[in-house]
Amino acid sequence: MPGNRFRRWLAAAVAVAAVATLTSAAHARPDGDDRRGHDLRLNQIQAMATHNSYHREVSFAEQKVMEANDPNFRTLLYSHASLPQQFARQRVRGIELDVFPDPEGGLYADPLIRRAAGLPPPEDPAWHEPGFKVLHWADFDYRTSCITLTGCLTQVKEWSQRHPRHVTVPVLLELKQTDPRLEERGGAVSPPWDTAMLDALDAAIRRVFPDRTTVTPDDVRRRGETLEESVLRHGWPRLSAARGKVMFLMDNDDQELQDAYRAGGRESLQGRVLFTDSEPGRADAAFMKVNDPTGGNKAVIRDLVRRGYFVRTRSDVPLDQATSGEDRMLRDALSSGAQMVSTDFPVPGLAARYGSDYVAELPRGQGPVRCNPVTVRTWQCPRGPLEP
DSSP: OOHHHHHHHHHHHTTTHEEEEEHHHHHHHHOOOOOOTOOHHHSSEEEEEEETBBBOOOOHHHHHHHHHHOOTTTGGGOOOOOOOHHHHHHHOOOEEEEEEEEESSSSTSSSHHHHHTTTTOOGGGGGGSSSEEEOOTTTOOOOOOBBBHHHHHHHHHHHHOOOOTTOOOOEEEEOOOOOHHHHHOOOOOOOOOOOOHHHHHHHHHHHOGGGGBOOOOOHOOOOTTTTHHHHHHOOSSSSSHHTEEEEEEOOOHHHEEEESSSSSTTOOOOOEEOBBBOOSSTOOOOOEEEEOOTTHHHHHHHHHHHHHHHHESSSTTTHHHHHHHOOOOOOHHHHOOOSSEEESSTTTTTGGGGGGOOOOOTTTTTTEEOTTTTTTTTTTOOSSOOOO
């Protein structure tokens, strides 16, 4: 985490200390209800998620082009199962999608790297559909298990409908633009993420997931209060009321982009779908991203979680843990209490190609989701699994 942002968080923590003191009772016994397991809220659980959940490796021919152009190309050599398989077979309960705007369709349909490798454009007609595309790096690291945002979300929705008792699934969206270096070489040039484009993104999500199937900022915010005040004073929705739903989170911490999303009197994300990656003391503060849980950051995450924020962190970075087999970052991530812990290696065997048995999962016997180790006391946690 950048040092200046760390300092801003510390300063903001002092500014909102009076509000933070209201949270301890809410997390120990929300609304005075101390029945085992029945008082849990959706931020009082912890589950494993996947990083770049759509990602697939490019072909061997394209990997040779990668090697010639990017000294770190090996960090791109990992592939995830399809989203339904991650939910069904890998006990994943959170995903990340990288989204590029493509309002006319076909903008990313002829990647430069394929031309350099002597390959024709991809044949899948989905590349030519207007809307939003899901991929990692336009014109370079483009392969994906679900090309369109609508297609990806439809897969999530169909799995959700088959499993209506699942815990709330966070969907982290990183809103991306094309690489200027590749633009100069004739690659795609993506349109900007202005307020109109962000409105279109919300509309695209709602076409697949109407508000009754999601947890939105409007579901959390109380009348007459900011989103942050509502989270810290009253907490998140109860787990029982949020089962079978998804929630959308914005990965980007770019201030200009966030300002465009909050424009028009939406400082507390009124009417919006996504929770922004915010900071304590801001009106929209409910979700925060702290990707590195090691060192002093673990204490930062634990403090944010105790206060009532929803936090995403990572258990590994390509490909450090996969090559070493070392799990300290995973252990720090789990003990930090971050509700969403993202990995590239959710099941055994994925790291074997790099020489280790590294895997990032919850402790054995705890299922796909567990009570949060920071905010839930033993007497609160149900004896059975949190997800049937």
